[in-house]
Amino acid sequence: MDLLRFITAGSVDDGKSTLIGRLLYDSKSIMIDQLEAIEKQSKNKEDGEIDLALLTDGLRAEREQGITIDVAYKYFSTPNRKFIIADAPGHIQYTRNMVTGASNADLAIILIDARNGVVEQTRRHSIIASLLGIPHIVVAVNKMDMVDYSQDVYNNILIDYAHVAQTLGLKNINYIPLSALLGDNIVEKSDKMNWYEGPSLLQFLEDVKVEDDIDLSQSRFPVQYVIRPQTDDLHDYRGYAGKIISGIYRKGDKVTVFPSGISSTIRSIELGGKEVEEAFAPQSVILHLEDDVDVSRGDVIALSDNAPKTEQELEVLLCWMDNKPLIPGNKYLLQINSRLVRAAVREIEYKLDVNTLQQEANPTQAVLNDVIRATIKTASPVSFDTYSQLRVNGGAILIDETSHVTVGACMIQ
Template sequence: MIDNNQLLRFTTAGSVDDGKSTLIGRLLYDSKSIFEDQLQAIENTSKKKGHEGVDLALFTDGLRDEREQGITIDVAYRYFTTPKRKFIIADTPGHIQYTRNMITGASTANVATILIDARHGVIEQTKRHAFIASLLQIPHIIVCVNKMDLVDYSEEVYNNIIRQFEDISSKMLVTDVRFIPMSALDGDNVVNKSENMPWYQGAPMLHTLETMHISSDINKVDARFPVQTVLRPQSEGFIDYRGYAGRVASGILRKGDEVTVMPSGFTSKIKSIDTLDKELEEAYAPMSVSITLEDDIDISRGDMIVRSNNKPEAIQDIEVMLCWLHNDAAKPRAKYTIKHTSNNQKAMIKEVVYKYNINTLDRIKDDKELKMNDISKVKIRTTKPLMVDSYRENRTTGSIILVDDATNETVAAGMIV
């Protein structure tokens, strides 16, 4: 039996044609994690496209446009299990215009695997993806130096790429970086150790993923319960029931705890914690429950129930590291909807403090225009207070997205500083 806690979520990132989809296909194929009917369908498609063997990239490129163009467009999620661990893979696009999809796939990852074509070394997209992984505080990065078969399995080429990557990672908040030379197409160092690179003494990719220590990214200290809706059932036995339903964002809440409702500041004690079929003594992240209080307080969607001795900030002026995701540039002082937990408010970008030059990681202070894929520090003003923690302390209450009111499209994602 596999411990349910041994779930590892990892994302792939890299430039176009670095072999991300092929790597995942090889991982699934060699670990025998593909159903026979799936394998048969991929073999048939590979034959129609004129391939001699199985086109491994087809295991993840599920959209018709992806298969026709031979590129990854959307984030493809795949699930597989080995005797040691369960895995969720997010295969993300390499094209620069789909960097926003990479952010989506990486936002919940424990590990980022960044592919580098051994022929090209570290390029702009490598730096961009490494920087995004650093911003999202993904604790582990595996740098897969792929296509080693096209550089004659050269140890010198591999070592040069390590030095190039270490030059940029030294400027980022990355604690654990590992390097693996491989050929995803031929299976070298993916599931099985390569005989073509005896100079590499490390483990192949699957063994590295299976044995890597993963700590929970859920904040267990700060109790945060964003209210999603108020329950007032009228059935027999529930006439006077007023429950506040939502998902525990972080920490632990227990019956009898003294709590404060924010932003109003009213205090009470937890009377009961309920699920569909029973009452609980405590609730912890990420459980979905209904909480009742001993006092009648005006609470609605977007409010947050927290422990009285441990409150988040309730602020309207927020500093955010923002990734601009939309094709259109940000409109000066335009109004957006900011989504934070269950709280939606109108907001405006007051100021672009600085932007990052992805190639040098230098701060640019004289360019105030936000365009697609720009990463910048901004100041945002909201119409009503948001109950926030810094992203470093709490991923859930420290993250926001901006939505364009006119088109209802998500235009930016941010991490509260």
């Protein structure tokens, strides 16, 4: 079974917790002890209904205590697919948390309260989804029961959001009217909205084609581990283990190792302990080369006729995640896939307002949750693609050299 990672985003009280709870409840993905616990906590409700929002209420408790709120991950599966939900807080002060949850998401569910329509937070979440290049967007118009399941209200929201999507260049957008509280169009189609002809939310999540998002045209293989057993049986064995993040590799392909630029030919490919003629993303394999070349962890093996960029100066869009401000000249560790190098932030070109996309030129520093465009200088060359061309090889993180905490998420421009 394949896996779908998706993030939910919405304004406060748009019903994110209830939506996730309803998905888990109606797909029968809640453990019996969990169900009994929330039934006890819901016993004072007048209508006797279970409060499904309690399934993700840990975040609410954290918020009331004033402690750091992290992304909460929920896992469930159906007979057709496995799912990981990243439940990110919607407040602007938690922009870094949404970036964290969305960084490897295949799909974003953007909730809109049918009573309020498209609001400022809707635009901000859409901007972040656009910046992070999330391939699929579901606009879930929630609380349709509060507007008498009105098709006119739904259509007006579609018109408003279509303008936002066009401005941001968002594609692959699907709209679903629903009521998370009552379960309309969550798992099963609702007979209260006969005018809606599309699938329910779960049907859409099961059927959306994420394998089409894998780039098979640009071959990238970051080396994670060099295997040299040096035993009597495997005296000459030298394999390069890692995950193919994009493209296809075949036995006999001409390849180049970056950043060194040394070329060779693929002698053999191991997959699951067996030799195969070809392998493709996102498979984990061991590559063997014809020549005894110098290859280390963090190097990228790419087809010789389709090379990544290799430079020491990067232009990045960066979300700052640390309580300590980022000041030009500060030094960090930069990690792209398995490559880790020392780096320094040379200058900050502008700060981006994630509500309006307006740019504040030449800020003196970046503070928690700021999104900036910056220049980073690395101590040694790194191989990369721009984030817009190849997301899996265009993202990087900045790490504090002392605490080893991740302080910044970078999208290479």
